[in-house]
Structure formats: C-alpha cells, structure tokens
Amino acid sequence: MTSRIALGVEYCGTAFRGWQSQAHGTTVQDALESAVREIAGQPVGVTCAGRTDAGVHASQQVVHFDAPAARPLTAWVRGVNSHLPDGVAVRWAQPVGDEFHARFSARGRRYRYLLLNRPQRPGLWQGRVGWFHGPLDLAAMQDACGRLLGEHDFSAFRAAECQAKSPVKTMTDAAVRQCGVMFIFDFAASAFLHHMVRNLVGTLVQIGKGAQPPAWVDELLQMRDRRLAAPTFSPDGLYFRGPVYEPHWGLPDPADDFLDGMLT
Structure with missing residues (x-):
C-alpha cells in the first residue's frame, strides 16, 4: 500500500541544468529521483511545486511522491541525503493525504x-x-x-x-x-x-x-x-522560495528558509 510523502528540498542550481528530468541526467529531478529510489527500493517519480531553469536555486522546493513501502521519515531525509550529490539536500519529509499535489495544491x-x-x-x-x-x-x-x-x-x-x-x-x-x-x-x-x-x-x-x-x-x-x-x-x-499552501496541509512555512536569516 502506497503513502504520499511531501519533501522540502533546497538546492544550488549552478551545477544542474534545471529541475526537469532530461536525457543527460544532470537535473535536480534526476538526482532526487535516483536518491529516493535507493531508499524506496524501486523507481519513484517525484512532482515539484515549480520547475526552475538552469542556474536557478531553491531555498524550499516542495515535491511529492507515492512511497511504495513504509519508511520512517528520517529515511526520507537523512537516507535520501546520503545518496544526493553536493548542492542539493532534503530539509524535511512529511506524510500528506492522497489529494495533496505539490503543484496544484499551491495557492x-x-x-x-x-x-x-x-x-x-x-x-x-x-x-x-x-x-x-x-x-x-x-x-x-x-x-x-x-x-x-x-x-x-x-x-x-x-x-x-x-x-x-x-x-x-x-x-x-x-x-x-x-x-x-x-x-x-x-x-x-x-x-x-x-x-x-x-x-x-x-x-x-x-x-x-x-x-x-x-x-x-x-x-x-x-x-x-x-x-x-x-x-x-x-x-x-x-x-x-517555495509554494504557499493552505494551513490545513500542515507543511512547514515556505518563509522559514536561510534567505530570511541573511541580508537583513
């Protein structure tokens, strides 16, 4: 039985050719899906809140995927991070209802x-x-x-x-x-x-x-x-800096990022 998981992801876009998966495999989506596959034990597709171009960064991208097997939330954070390249990291993981969609649920x-x-x-x-x-x-x-x-x-x-x-x-x-x-x-x-x-x-x-x-x-x-x-x-x-969702989803505030703690 699958369960839907949302992840908060940050990345430096300098080393990537944008978010969306491409044949050459050097995109953020490619890197994240490869790392999630290692923890899930099988291929898993991830959907993001907003695609970014080559060279563009994210302090809180939000993605969702349907996990084919139960894993502790720490596995979706520390475990996935152990398989990610430099410049991209998962900040948090949270279970969400099947009706949640990283892109279409954003207001x-x-x-x-x-x-x-x-x-x-x-x-x-x-x-x-x-x-x-x-x-x-x-x-x-x-x-x-x-x-x-x-x-x-x-x-x-x-x-x-x-x-x-x-x-x-x-x-x-x-x-x-x-x-x-x-x-x-x-x-x-x-x-x-x-x-x-x-x-x-x-x-x-x-x-x-x-x-x-x-x-x-x-x-x-x-x-x-x-x-x-x-x-x-x-x-x-x-x-x-991330999508904005209705409070009932209970996801971390997209304003809670390192960009708010700098240059103030």
Whole structure:
C-alpha cells in the first residue's frame, strides 16, 4: 500500500541544468529521483511545486511522491541525503493525504532575486547572485515595483517558449530593498510565467540605472509586447522560495528558509 510523502528540498542550481528530468541526467529531478529510489527500493517519480531553469536555486522546493513501502521519515531525509550529490539536500519529509499535489495544491509561489551592485564582478558569490556594475536608484525601482501589484496581463515579461494557458497573473508582493552592496528583490504571485521574474528584474534594473522612468512598467503592462521590455536577466541570483499552501496541509512555512536569516 502506497503513502504520499511531501519533501522540502533546497538546492544550488549552478551545477544542474534545471529541475526537469532530461536525457543527460544532470537535473535536480534526476538526482532526487535516483536518491529516493535507493531508499524506496524501486523507481519513484517525484512532482515539484515549480520547475526552475538552469542556474536557478531553491531555498524550499516542495515535491511529492507515492512511497511504495513504509519508511520512517528520517529515511526520507537523512537516507535520501546520503545518496544526493553536493548542492542539493532534503530539509524535511512529511506524510500528506492522497489529494495533496505539490503543484496544484499551491495557492501561490514566492521568489527572491539577489543582485550585487558594485563595479567589480562577484568572486565569493559567483553563481549565487546577479550583478550590475553601475549605480542604481532604489526609490525609482521601489516606485516601479508598486505598479506591478494586482492582477495584470504579464505578456511583456513572458518568455516566447512559455506554456502557461494565460498570461494574466495576480502579483501579491513586489518589493526591493538595499542591504549594503546587495539589492534584494521579492516577488509573490498566484503563479509565474516562464522567465517572468528574470524579465522583471531586468526591467527594474533599467529603471534603476535611469534609462527609463518608473512609469515604463505601466506602459509595458499595457502594450503586452515582450520585445519592448528589458533583456532577460541572469539566472544566478534567482531563488525559488517555495509554494504557499493552505494551513490545513500542515507543511512547514515556505518563509522559514536561510534567505530570511541573511541580508537583513
């Protein structure tokens, strides 16, 4: 008799070609399914809350799978971790009802983008932050962020290969703050389009450097043309902070991650 298990997973995306399984086998999903198979004793497919691209990180990805045999929760954490490569780790495991679905049960998702703002490129933070060399106007970017809130057609920030049925999403949080030489962008929405956050950050940087006014965001939302917005920004500084679920699922708060304990 199978039982459904949810896992909280964190990973550094630098060494992986994204989340979704591919023939070459160097994705987060491939690594996780291989490790879970070692504990389950047979192949097990895992489903994630939100797929990430190559180079994108996650502080709390949530996945679910149907375990073919009973195992203690510690086996799904420490046991699975013992078979995972560097850069990816299970943080917690919890049984859930069969009706739980990591993707479809989520009522929202959250991302953070870390942008190093100094003349020199990153060394210590290489692969884990985006970078812009020139000065940025925090107030202008904050003004622009406020214009993103609410329900909009985000076609101007949608990748050409995006497979979402609709470009209309509801942005519940769009904010930027500065901590020394680091700018921290936070976004939360009902769902996100492919490359949406990276395209938003690219646009906000254009505004921050003075190339466009904050009202440019209003124009882009109205025009709905990807060609008019800024180029897609680097994946290096993008972190998936996890899905948001209804409390009755009893899963750990996606805000409970190391990103909240740093750069405050």
